[in-house]
Amino acid sequence: MSAQAQLLKSNKPIPHENLWKKLKVNGELIAALASGVLILLGWLFDKSGYGTMSVIVYMLAFVIGGFAKAKEGIEDTIKNKELNVEMLMIMAAVGSAIIGYWTEGAILIFIFAMSGALETYTMNKSHKEISSLMEMQPEEALRITDYGEEHVHVSELTVGDLILIKPGERVPSDGEITKGRTTLDEAAITGESVPVSKSNHDEVFAGTVNLNGSITVRITKPSHETLFHKIIELVQSAQSEKSPSQLFIERFEGQYVKIVLAVVFVMMFLPHYLLGWSWTESFYRAMILLVVASPCALVASIMPASLSAISNGARHGILFKGGVHLEQLSAIKAIAFDKTGTLTKGKPEVTDLIVQDGLTEEEVLLATASIESHSNHPLANAIVKYAKGKLSIPLIHPDSIEDVAGWGVKAVIDHKEWKIGKASYVGKEMAEAFANGTAKKFASEGKTIVFVQRGEELAAMIALKDMVREEAKLAIDQLKEQGVYTIMLTGDSEKTAQAIAAESHVRDHIAECLPENKVDHLKKLKKKYGNVAMVGDGINDAPALATANVGISMGEGTDVALETADIVLMKNDLSRISEAIRLSQRMNRIIKQNVIFSIGVIILLILSNFLQMLDLPFGVIGHEGSTILVILNSLRLLR
Template sequence: MNAQAKVLQNNYQKEAHWITAIKPHAELIAALLSGVLILAGWLLDKNGVHTTAVAIYVLAFVIGGFAKAKEGIEDTIADKELNVEMLMIFAAIGSAIIGYWTEGAILIFIFSLSGALETYTMNKSQKEISSLMEIQPEEAWLVRDGKEAKVHVSTLEIGDLILVKPGERIPSDGKISKGQTTIDEAAITGESLPVSKQRDGEVFAGTVNITGSIYVEVTKLASETLFQKIIQLVQSAQSEKSPSQLFIEKFEGVYVKAVLAGVGLMMFLPHFVLGWSWTETFYRAMVLLVVASPCALVASIMPATLSAISNGARHGILFKGGIHLESLSNLKAVAFDKTGTLTQGKPEVTDIIVRNDLSTTELLSAVASIESQSNHPLAQAVVRFAQEKNAPYYAPDHLEDVAGWGVQGAVGGKQWKIGKADFVGREDALSFSEGMAYELAGDGKTTVFVKDDHGIAAIIALKDLIREDTQHALELLHQEGIYTIMLTGDNKTTAKAIAKEARLDAFIAECLPEQKVDHLKKLINDHQTVAMVGDGINDAPALATANIGIAMGEGSDVALETADIVLMKNDLPKIAEAIRLSKKMKRIVKQNVIFSIAVIMLLIISNFLQVLDLPFGVIGHEGSTILVILNGLRLLKS
């Protein structure tokens, strides 16, 4: 490729990139350009250049109204019903017909600007499905006749044997036919601690094999795995329209029909019934079309909503659309995921009980020396604890990882075993320190036993601790009359302990993603409006199913994309703040709607009594629009 061709190619790529960058904002740019043209037209008209001003107004009409006119025409053809977009276009054209170009252009500008801002705010690109698909492995090691071959997961059949190596994601649902390992199932169950799996253990696609190589017998086709069900649940939940959206669509059709019917009657009946001249009849019909346009009604909601959204964003609450903010005011119950939402998302050492002849530092040095060679979350938690206590640790003399049970090794010529009760001797482990293990387990803690040459040396208890602000956040929700419940993949003992500590109203343990969806549907049936708060991939179906999905800002990309509201700083008390903001917005919107309808009715009646001229009609109509906008903007200072 010669130099000139390269330059042309680079210029083309830059131009294509520029077009791609501005395309999502094209509607907003067009609306703002329309506003600039209106200002220019108004200045020219004021200086007596009327013909040029009209030409500029026409250009403002075309640029500002194109997107809404196109949307209105397409929807009208598709639904076989006129809509508010078409009514606004008719009102603007009606204003132009009787010579009020500025008023018509302003109508177009306000409506196009509100539509552009609504599009920009609410229509986020739907990335959660692609994010999920990135986690689902595309290839698998198929084992046939003792030979391994890499194949696409879609070719796997039930009964096939696949090899999953350490660090790889499991490509299909199945059961272990050979080998032992530890699996991170957070993507499916939300469980913060990896789970040990042995022969005949069930494994799920998308989960991570941490320690050992395993052979898995495929039990489900790629299209029927639990991971695929998560994707399908998200798609299904997002395709359903909310009751508020259905109501708005129904109201829009009725409103447009009523206004157009009124204008149609106004163009003929007064001439024949009241004896008005044709000029007066047409004039009054055009005034009606202008004053009855829903500009003030649209402005009653959008500026208030955008102000509340801006307010929330300024305080770390990201709303993905006004409908979600509005729904918060009706919230009756909140369901929480546990791991990473109510809790910190990683285990921490909470208790260490050491045999009398050992010091805590000596014990921690030996245990950390061995555990420092492991990447298991429990081992890492113990090492962090040893570092906090300034306990020195070194490379072990010998180390053996016993998959599914624990680890054993030698430090300074002394043998140590660290792991489950059965690994170190169940009877001795459970009776150590007067059966302290039972009490620790009752508090929802995971126990790790340490054994040396003289028997059980210590019990180390670990727990996924609740966030510092969890109790305060739940207290604020209770003050708002909100019912709180936790849905978690953890066992009942752990769930009960967390629920008690956090002061939740209820909890449901051992939930898979599809079960969380079922429980949420029951909650919605009982409480009408329910929010789900989560941070993991496994929470995506529940976030999409709930009336309002709330994601933690530090959570997975899938949770962030699926949720309707994001807490950018993982600040749980912000949920109650968002509810209060929603209730205030609802009050302001109600005030605006009542006021705008009252003004429209007054203008319509005044027009019919022939006491209202078009300039005053536009002033009244646009004045009411400005007032409701200013009232909505009060939410910026809340």
């Protein structure tokens, strides 16, 4: 087999294909550098007295350096039926050559080509995050069949297939672990560097890395519908969507170019008659004006910054659905939070267990957990989980069990009747008096209370609570420092809402709030504060997320979140909101710096030209240099 055939079989690119790919990506930069070398040669020929040869070399520099931008400018002009910045540069370079300023015209083309190459580099750099993500999904998977194992392309996997993923390998498609235990690096999905432990029935996502254990996974989604694939599509879509500032600049550019051309045409004649300039001087100053008045730096002020910020966010698990949402975020004055699953973990946990004198914790927990293990209720699951962590013996099977709808559950263990449920089920007066009225104190703390009755006596009281996320407190404090008003909207009772609000540090709360009420409250907040964000955990908060100026959804591996909000926090870490606001503020600050700087340079160069203090080479350097500087300034957002 030939070396070429071997490379094809191994799916590796052929060396000359790699070379062509690199040349294609860096084509603008290579052309610009070649143009620079030709300019140097033209200048040497001119100094040596070879005038004709010098002009020929300069013409080559024009063609090689200016081809890409000229092609782009002409195509855009034909497509949009409107002149653009590229056309201004071509006219200025050709005009310079007509009046004999070949060197200046060539330098203009060279620096314009360099700024274009740098802008392309910025675009490629911002897309590199996505390219590197795409490379993280393996092409092959080890499928388990009735006849053994076989290597198949990821596109051949179907829902229900079993695959084996060994230590060090990447997960090829979304699925559920059916066998094995391991630790996965999910940084590609969540931006979180800390590995996550996974075992039976846990979800795994394409592109994540299996660190230390072999696992068998059942495929739950085809490769084109994985969360990983949707993230890539989302960021690509965000990068192609233009922000309001970018759209304004593009609309402004078309009108501005027409005004510049009109002023340049007037300047070719008016100074000759009014100021006594020679025709050559008038035309020369008109060409300089054509160069320095072009809004290249202004046009490049926004898009590179926006792309860099979106890429930065994606790398840290913050997905923006477009530049408009990223730009708006810095103006947010108030944020409303859903409670369950957003400020809290969304699952109740046992916080307190009080047992009647004469009984042991182990005895009560064993009976309670054994009965509750037959229920799927969240409170029952929390009690069973708590008991398993405390007990050293396995659960037992009740002799009989009966679910009393709306009240609780009744069971018999060793001929003794047990009741588990709310206060009114076991006896309200007895429940309120239990443990010196501790139930009232627990209720004021926002806890849910489950009573356990053994025979005719109250055996125990179990307090449960949907715990506030540790990072939520820090996140709310950070938002307060940034001057953002925080409020919690929840359907829970006033007592529970008050307790959770105090614990999570939110400034205000509204209890007993139905989904339609959340929309009404958000409208009121928008009237009062202007720009308002809503943070929720998915579909149930969709109306409120849509009503807010910016909807922020908790992700943590759910593709539902990708479809409901403007911004998705891939890890349920609320502190990322503050980080996203800072990123938005940095981006807007850099855009303002770029706009002010570029306008300032244009005004300075235009005035210098009218005062006949500016020569074409310095006009070219000043104008194109400012374009390069604003692009470099935008690149800071990638850090």
